[in-house]
Amino acid sequence: MPMxxxxxxxxGAGSLAHNRRDFIAENVDPNRVHxxxxxxxENLKEVYKELFDDSVERYNVGKRKDRQITNYYEKIRQGKQEKLFHEVIFQIGNCEDMAVGTPEGELAVKVLDEYVKDFEKRNPTLHVFSCYLHQDEATPHLHIDFVPYVxxxxxxxxxxxxxxxxxLKSLxxxxxxxxxxxxxxxxxxEKEVLAEIARQHGIELEQKGTHEEHLDVYNFKKKERKKEVQALEQEKEYLTVENEGLIAQIAEARADIKHLEADKEQAVKEKEVAMKRAKKAEEDLHSLEERREKLQPVMDNVSKEIKEYGTVKTLLPEAGALERAATYRDKKIKPLFTQMKNKIAAMAAQxxxxTKEVEKWKHKYQETKQAYNRVQRELDTVREEKQQLSEKKQQLQDVSDRYxxxxxxxxxxxxxxxxxxxxQxxxxxEEKRQMEQMPKGSIHERLAWGARKSEMENQQRKKNKTKNRGMER
Structure with a gap:
């Protein structure tokens, strides 16, 4: 007998991060995620480029810059007419009769797997970019996320x-x-398609509210209660899926908050490192300045002695009584000046x-200081974003509580x-507003609009006239 x-x-709620299991919600068994x-x-932005970039390019030809579409993804995301994508969820049975880990649950997985493989073939105008079969919650189910296009x-x-x-019209x-x-x-x-595949695997669709023969009062009430229970079970399934979506959104928000907290901690650590580096650079700079200050008097004295002839003169050795001038120059004066020249050159090089070293450390100090300021600004930005998220979360919580x-x-x-x-x-x-506003199309459209409006006004007059007659009587 078939079940x-x-x-x-x-x-579905369309929580892509939840479907991918970027985070683990409360209703997910981590041991079954695999x-x-x-x-x-697929990346949704890349899908939009693949599907619509050529069309955007054709649309922009001859358009003024202020009327051109620069980013179709952002246009849809910020607009109100269409959603970026849609999600549908399909499930067989519930957690009581098709639970994961049971033979019935395995059969449900097999049926859903067979169903999803021909989904895009049946629906060529629905581009599936994300599709998961979850077996880590109470009941196996499919999440199919798609971009509908024409x-x-x-x-x-x-x-x-x-x-x-x-x-969908094209389908x-x-x-x-x-x-x-x-x-x-x-x-x-699609439910009928899934039901047909299920029948091939020995699962019959449970029909609710079917016609039956006349029953006595007791059995009738019993049957009615059974129908109510079945309806409540169906409602429970819908609410369970909706609750899963809400849980996923809450978990996603919590994950974002955790990421922000982690970013804040990282920013604080980077700030501390930057402060230490800045302090070290400042100490090194101070040390170099001290060394330079110690060497500067020595160099000043050498320069002064070189400039003052008298000082150089006292350094010259005395010539012998019978020593020739050429010999005195070559043997005493030239070696002395060569030695002085080498010492001065060495000191100048030092x-x-x-000086170069000092400038280099000054540059490093400035870079470190700029990095510190940049980290400080980023930290302030993170704090502001965290505050905004906290306020938004509180607003959403207030709305939820009021609802x-x-x-x-x-x-x-x-x-x-x-x-x-x-x-309604x-x-x-909105319909009334559109009807009262004359279209900007051709003269035929305007005449048709005028005729419709005149007809509506005549009908309204007749209604008012009938109403007034009734009041007079």
Whole structure:
């Protein structure tokens, strides 16, 4: 008899660092990390260059500089229309019936592995740049991160661009109401593909809410409770995945804080080293200055004696009574002057060398001082960044606390209804604003807009007229 299991497919948080296991979150078993399977791990910025650089170049031809796109990755990252990438998570069963390390869990891994290998073949407009099968959490599951894009676009903008809606439309998913979007249709289709592969391995999709024959009151209530339990289990699975994403984001933030603390410690150490080097350079410079000061009087005296003829004269040896002038010059005067010349040259060379050494140490001292100042500035920057992160973390925590308080007071259903109502109101206001604004296209588009607006105004007048008649009665 085939086993029955649920199949989950949902939107993920898109924490790439968590998927790569750059850090270990609380719900991850470190001893099982090596069992994870990496199918794809590309640099997202490089993927954007590969997919869109040619299109950007074509788009910029003939455009003014202020309208050219310099970095498409940053344009999407800072924009609000599209996300840089999307993530979907697929899972079979739950931690109770398909847990990791069990035969059922191994079967789930086998099915998911077979499913993911044809993913890009089925979805050519979804470029997968990161894909992992995790076996170090409670239940085996897939994280698939992709960039949705469309080529040959004839509308406004680049001919190859990021677009989830158009990418899924090109795959045949047209979308309907707000609960039947292209994304929902596509995820349901992928779940069917996964269910078919699971059936080939003896796993039947567990259907919920199927029609059954009339039951007595007790069995009916029992069956209804069972349905509620199944619905709660499904909700639990969704919340578990969502919780994993939140845990990953929290762990990522903590990892960033740890990195900042490590950078701070390193900066403090570098500061201490720089201060020691600066102190050593200052001491060496002071020592050289002292040596120079000691030698300077000697050199001054030598220079003075050379300049003063009388001093040189006293150094000259006396000539003999019968000694010839040539002999006196060659035997006594020349050797004496040669000796004096050599000594003076040697002392001058020493002074010159000492001067160079002093200048070199002065230069080293200045470099060390500049390095110290640079390290000090970097340390100040790290402190500012840490303070900003702390403030941002506190703000996020405050928002989270307020949201939890609102949910606790009003109830999750009421909060969700209010959020959806606000979304619909904003959407209606935006549609109304767009309708009231005359398009800048051709005269035919303007005439069509005028006709639609006139029709809407006539309908509104009829409604008001009917309402007034009702009030008069």
């Amino acid at each position: 029955k299991r649920t199949i989950s497919g949902m939107i 069992l994870n399977i990496c199918y794809q791990n 080529t040959g676009w004839k509308g406004k903008g680049m001919d190859t661009r990021v677009s989830l809606k158009q990418a 045949g998913f047209q979308g309907g109401n707000k609960h039947d979007t292209e994304l929902n249709q596509w995820i349901n289709h 002074v010159k060398e000492l 939890d308080r609102v949910v606790r007071v009003l109830g999750e259903n009421i909060v969700e209804d209010v959020v959806q109502q606000d979304i 109101e904003q959407k209606a206001l």
